[in-house]
Amino acid sequence: xxxxxxxxxxxxxxxGTQLFSTKEEACCYLTDILQNQSIGFGxxxxxxxxxxxxxxxxxxxxxxxxxxxxxxxxxxxxCANTYIxxxxxxxxxxxxxxxxxxxxxVAMTAFGPQSCYYIIxxxxxxxxxxxxxxxxxxxxxxxxxxxxGVKTPCAVKGDKCYNCNSPERICRIISVIERxxxxxxxxxxxxxxxxxx
Ligand code: SF4
Numbered sequence: 001x002x003x004x005x006x007x008x009x010x011x012x013x014x015x016g017t018q019l020f021s022t023k024e025e026a027c028c029y030l031t032d033i034l035q036n037q038s039i040g041f042g043x044x045x046x047x048x049x050x051x052x053x054x055x056x057x058x059x060x061x062x063x064x065x066x067x068x069x070x071x072x073x074x075x076x077x078x079c080a081n082t083y084i085x086x087x088x089x090x091x092x093x094x095x096x097x098x099x100x101x102x103x104x105x106v107a108m109t110a111f112g113p114q115s116c117y118y119i120i121x122x123x124x125x126x127x128x129x130x131x132x133x134x135x136x137x138x139x140x141x142x143x144x145x146x147x148x149g150v151k152t153p154c155a156v157k158g159d160k161c162y163n164c165n166s167p168e169r170i171c172r173i174i175s176v177i178e179r180x181x182x183x184x185x186x187x188x189x190x191x192x193x194x195x196x197x
Pocket of ligand 1: 141
């Protein structure tokens with residue numbers, strides 16, 4: 001599906017949208033519009049690849065547990081006015097699907113900040129909810145498990161979800177955002193490159 005149609009589908013669901021050719025353009029866009037803000041980041045390989053933390057922290061207070069690990073930092077990030085994350089998958093029809101281990105990202109994308117920005121590489125786009133769920137479980141989660149170094153079968157084999165019952169299982173909360181939550185400004189920033197998992 002063309003970006004124009006995907007963007008229209010998200011806009012019909014209450015999201016603002018932007019489209020950039022490169023991650024550098026997306027980074028410039030955010031550094032232009034966000035200044036003097038408290039900004040929380042969700043755990044994200046996409047944000048790391050963009051170098052967004054380093055860019056935004058020059059004029060904002062940015063809180064990210066990927067930089068300072070721990071539950072206290074996650075809780076602090078969940079008090080920010082602005083939240084930035086990616087997603088494990090989105091659909092061409094205008095929905096966002098995420099799987100969390102601690103639930104910090106699922107919580108903030110549902111309730112809390114005044115504004116929420118999603119940075120979405122083209123590799124995160126799927127046709128529908130079923131395909132999005134499969135991407136989350138069989139692509140995003142195994143690669144994230146391997147990145148985090150947890151002892152789950154998907155991390156060891158790196159190929160698919162085994163629906164494990166490991167104490168270190170990272171798939172514990174799944175959210176589907178069908179419409180932008182009431183009272184929260186949400187924007188999808190599409191980048192026409194592969195980004196993150
Ligand atoms: S449920 Fe277990 S095996 Fe499946 S992706 Fe999550 S952590 Fe990996």
